[in-house]
Amino acid sequence: DAGVTQSPTHLIKTRGQxxxxxxxPISGHKSVSWYQQVLGxxxxxxxxxxxxxxxxxxxxxxxxxARQFPNYSSELNVNALLLGDSALYLCASSSDRNQxxxxxxxxxxxxx
Amino acid sequence: xxxxxxxxxxxxxxxxxxxxxxxxxxxxxxxxxxxYRQYSRKGPELLMYTYSSGNKEDGRFTAQVDxxxxxxxxxxxxxxxxxxxxxxxxxHTGANSKLTFGKGITLxxxx
Numbered sequence: 001d002a003g004v005t006q007s008p009t010h011l012i013k014t015r016g017q018x019x020x021x022x023x024x025p026i027s028g029h030k031s032v033s034w035y036q037q038v039l040g041x042x043x044x045x046x047x048x049x050x051x052x053x054x055x056x057x058x059x060x061x062x063x064x065x066a067r068q069f070p071n072y073s074s075e076l077n078v079n080a081l082l083l084g085d086s087a088l089y090l091c092a093s094s095s096d097r098n099q100x101x102x103x104x105x106x107x108x109x110x111x112x
Numbered sequence: 113x114x115x116x117x118x119x120x121x122x123x124x125x126x127x128x129x130x131x132x133x134x135x136x137x138x139x140x141x142x143x144x145x146x147x148y149r150q151y152s153r154k155g156p157e158l159l160m161y162t163y164s165s166g167n168k169e170d171g172r173f174t175a176q177v178d179x180x181x182x183x184x185x186x187x188x189x190x191x192x193x194x195x196x197x198x199x200x201x202x203x204h205t206g207a208n209s210k211l212t213f214g215k216g217i218t219l220x221x222x223x
Contacts, residue, residue: 004155033209042118042200042213043156056208090155097209098144103155 002027004093004104012110013081021076021107025093031055032074033101034066037088049074050097078109086111115139118201118214126222131188135201135214138182142203142212145177147186150198150216159199160186191221 035043148156
């Protein structure tokens with residue numbers, strides 16, 4: 001079975017631009033979470049969605065938004081990009097809220 | 113104080129050594145404990161998943177949780193060069209699946 005897939009793998013943007021990152025969960029998984037991982041740090045929680053509803057939001061500005069589609073795939077949107085948004089953005093899926101989360105390989109976002 | 117503190121690295125050991133990786137946490141509401149392994153330019157890969165206190169063994173890996181001291185450990189027996197990676201501890205309360213991670217420790221196993 002395919003794991004969590006994320007696209008694109010790499011992205012280069014300039015300050016002020018907008019970006020959309022995409023995630024397809026493991027088949028049968030209804031929960032999708034997004035994390036930001038800055039170099040040398042552990043991942044930081046951004047959002048969790050379950051059955052298309054937001055179930056959690058981390059300490060990130062309103063420039064960050066997300067949604068989950070009927071097929072359980074998800075998008076993370078970031079507006080007005082800042083240099084500090086450069087990071088690896090990870091998507092994780094699980095079958096339910098207390099089940100293990102499995103990660104994709106992430107989208108590496110670089111802001112110039 | 114961060115909610116999850118992880119021993120700083122990097123850590124370098126010879127092949128065949130026993131490796132001990134440790135984390136402490138501050139929030140007594142944490143109930144679920146995980147260890148992830150992350151290779152360079154890859155996403156975290158789940159190694160161990162435990163609930164509450166106790167030990168869990170899977171092949172060469174043993175996870176230990178001591179909720180009384182808020183201490184979690186991962187032991188790797190007969191370490192191999194392929195174990196060279198960054199190891200992340202993580203935890204959540206069970207009320208939602210928001211994972212709180214340690215900073216990660218980079219392990220290098222020398223042939």
